[in-house]
Amino acid sequence: MKVGILAGGLGSRLAEETVIKPKPMIEIGNRPIIWHIMKYYAHFQFTDFTIALGYKGEYIKRWLVDYAALTSDLTVSLRQSAVERHGGTSEDWRVNLVDTGQNTATGGRIRRLAPWLGDAGTFMLTWGDGVADIDLNALRDFHRSHGRIATLTAVRPPARFGHLELAGDQIVEFSEKPQAGEGWINGAFFVLEPQVFDYIAGDDTQFEKEPLERLAKDGQLMAYRHGGFWQCMDTVRDRKLLQSLWDGGCAPWKVWD
Template sequence: MKVVILAGGFGTRLSEETQNLPKPLVNIGERPIIWHIMKTYAAAGLDDFVICCGYKAHMLKSYFVNYFSENYDIKVHLGENRVEFLGGPSERWTVTLVDTGLDTMTGGRIKRIASHVGNEAFCLTYGDGLANVDIKALIAFHRSHGRLVTVTSVPSPGRFGILDIDEQQNVTRFHEKPDNEMGWINGGFFVVEPAAINYIRDDQTSWEREPLEKLARDGALAAFPHRGFWHPMDTLRDQRELEALWKSGAAPWRCW
């Protein structure tokens, strides 16, 4: 099963970092966040990746083209015009990088890589979020229900206080959102059947809008509930929180 990673957005809410590089290449520790995501899938036995590039696509391509020279010891034989990589690589990934357009929406990016996934189900996620999702259990769940798409559902963040407001716009109560009122949101980490791509109209289609909404109406969308660790990297604060977890030596998403 292939893994498709959406990595083409501008990352405007993390502009402190993304002025100079695409968000998937923003480091957590000494490695880009996309590396952490790929390691999560690889730990489940999935090592064939399709990366949907867009903003600063050349930098993502360069990262993987130069992966061995930047991450492993090398011996350069100048007289023989040959480079020798020392030691066996821990990553044995196949990585297909596709420039899916600068302004293409998420759905359009998926539609553009349809030929790279063929006629088999594939995993799909965003290039800016980490989780300790059980990938094998997610795939098994998808195979068990027969629907076109499975989305990993996560509890909505409970960091916002709730205001109870009367008709005169007076706040009658301020309270934190209890766990049983949190609801569920899209956490990424999808499993998708190729037929679901037919729900995407064109480049300007957002995967999270018309396609998922219609899939839900058609009874073709299932949710895999995940109550464990999940953390998007939308802002500099998010990046610093993930960085601190990694440096602590107890990053919840590390399963390799």
Template sequence: MKAVILAGGLGTRLAEETSIKPKPMVEIGGKPMLWHIMNIYAAGGIKEFIIALGYKGEVIKEYFLNFYALDNDITVDLSDGSVAIQHRNQTDWKVHLIDTGLTSQTGGRFGRLRHLFAEDETFMATYGDGLANIDVAQLRAFHEAHGKQATVTTARPPARFGGVVFEGERVAEFTEKPQVGEGWVNAGYFVLHRRVLDLITDDSTIWEHEPLEQLARSGELMAYRHEGFWQPMDTLREKVMLHEMWESGQAPWKVWK
């Protein structure tokens, strides 16, 4: 099974980082967000990826073109310029880097990938900016068991603000807002049948509007409720928080060895 990762958006709320690179290439612990997401999938047995490129897609292409050399020790013979890779790390992923347009919406990007799937194929998909300790194999089993065309992973909204308890004018307690009681939101990590791509009209189609709404109305959209960790990276504060989690060795989304 393949996994599609949408990696073409502008990421305007992270302008400090995304002025020179696409959002999925913002680094957490020295590795791009995209690398973290791919490892989540690989831990569940998904090792073929389709990266939907757009804004600064050349940065992602350069990363994967140089991935093998950068991930291993190398020897450079300066007398003739030859390079020898010292085989240490071998990542058994296949990565398709596909231009899906600079201004395409989320649905439009999916639509531009139709030709990569067989008529009866099922694939996974997610956004390039969300991390979760999701069990990909369990998600896949859930989808296969219900037999509908689409599954969306839902999660509790992450805490964005601290909670304050007062005694008069004095702050008696300050805690992180708990990630409970906030309802459920779209966390990405979809499982989709190739047929759902027929609901996409053109590049302007927003996946979260017409296609998902139509799937819900027709009873073809099921929700996989993820009770664990999920955190999007929308702001610099969230980027710093994720980086600190990784550096402390307490990154819940690290489900791989």
């Protein structure tokens, strides 16, 4: 099953880093977050990727082209202008890098991936800035079981601020915990049928608006409820949280050896 990753947005809330590189290339543990996402999918044997590029897409192209070389020992023959690689990465990935426009909205980017994703039936899709510990095989099986066009992963993210329990003016409990009282939100990690492209009008279409609204109205949108770890990287605070989990050896999405 193919996997699409949207990696073309501006990432304006991380402007101090995204001024020089796209948000999916911001590093956690000295690796871009998009690498973490791809490693996670590959753990479940989903290794055929198509990445929708936009803002500073050339940065991602250079990284992938250089990735094999930078993780290997090399023999360089200057006379023959040849490079021989020894060992290095064991990633068995196939990656299509598709320019989907600088200012294209999320729906438009997905529609532009139709020639790459829609020819083999059911495919997966996610954003290039979020990680989770979702059982992707269970997600796939859930999608197949209901026969609808689209499945999104519904999550309850950690609260942005500390939760307070008050007794008068006294704080009797302070905790960081999931927003259980706020209900479920769209956590991406979609499974989609090719018919989803018919719900996207053009480049200006935000996938999170009219397409998902119409799919829901038509009874074609299902939610796979994930109660485990999920975290997007929208802000500096988010990045620091992900980095601290990685540094502490307790990153829930780190399921590979």
